[in-house]
Amino acid sequence: MKEMMVGSVAPVGPVGRWGAAPPQELLERMKDYGQEGAFALWDELSPEDRDLLVRDIESLDLSRIDRIIRRSMGSQGYLAPAEPVPESSVSRVEERSPEDKERWWKKGLRAISEGKLAVVLLAGGQGTRLGSSDPKGCFSIGLPSGKSLFQLQAERILCIQKLAAQSSDSPRNTLPIHWYIMTSPFTDDVTRKFFESRKYFGLEADQVTFFQQGTLPCVSDDGRFIMETPYKVPCCIFSYVNFSFMIHPTIYGQDAKLQFIAICFLSFTHGV
Known part of the structure; x- marks a missing residue:
């Protein structure tokens, strides 16, 4: 077998790119977080499945997941x-x-009118159940206009903006x-293109x-990854009750922080 030159790329194909053991650096990182069990069946995996497992784990933000x-494990039971x-x-308004x-x-x-209100729509x-994989916000609810749920929400925002402008001194x-x-x-992709x-x-x-x-990997009661297959770490989606946690990277990120800092009220619309 020819020796590979330093700096060259390992061959990728039926033989896979990994040897008898997982990549050392990745294995050490997994040990640091107590998740090395994800490699428990490495010896039984095909070269292709080893590639899938490595890529799957490399896509995870391990430090954030560990925090x-x-x-969660340090919390005192239920709230x-x-x-x-x-x-x-x-x-009450009626009173x-x-x-x-x-x-x-x-x-x-x-x-x-002063920009102190933002609207949050939970549309994941x-x-x-309607026989489509499209976002529910793209659906028409049967009105004569044929308008989608997203359009109805957008038009409500436009209407309120107009009323606020009419009542403003400026x-x-x-x-x-x-x-x-x-x-x-x-x-995500379908929704963006729809708009x-x-x-x-x-x-x-x-x-x-x-x-x-x-999303977060599924874990056992002791915090270990639960493997969907020997080469797949399954992830589940956060529930809506964890909204403040989910929205954090967007609203409190560097790009959005300045525009959001003056917003005092959030109007939550019903999830679609």
Whole structure:
């Protein structure tokens, strides 16, 4: 067998690129996080499956995953049940005077015109129960107009922006409502193209931010990766209750931090 020259690339093909043991550097990293068990069946894998396993693990942010696992395992069981809001702190619209309603309405429009409100749409779901793998937001709900759920939401935002501008002392200085749309790894690309092809339904492209719902490897009670196959680490999607954790890289990232820092209110729309 010819010796490979230093700096050359290992051959890739039926023989695979890995030998009798996993890549040493990757194996050491996995040991650091107590996840070396992912390589337990390495000897039984074909060269192709070894390549798949290595690529799968290399795609994971191991340090971040380890922090999340440790934080979860260090928590003290379930959260305490939420207590009802004191009755004295609740005000029902139907019980308020017309003057109070008008005051609230104007206060809300003023906050909107000052850019203090953002809308978050949880739109990571597919229409599998409707017989399609497309995002549910792309579906028409049967209105005569044929408008999709995404379009209906966009038009509501445009309408509210218009009302806020009309009520403002400086309509030209009214700031747009920023729309954060949470997708999933399964719907992200289709959702972005859906908006682009429809010119964002009249919204400005820079007032719409897409971000993907986070994923994490499935782990056992002791924090070890649960293997889907000997060469695949399965990942599950965060639930909506972990929204603040999922949105963190987008809203609190360097690019978005300055524009988000002045936003005081988040309006959560129903997930689609």
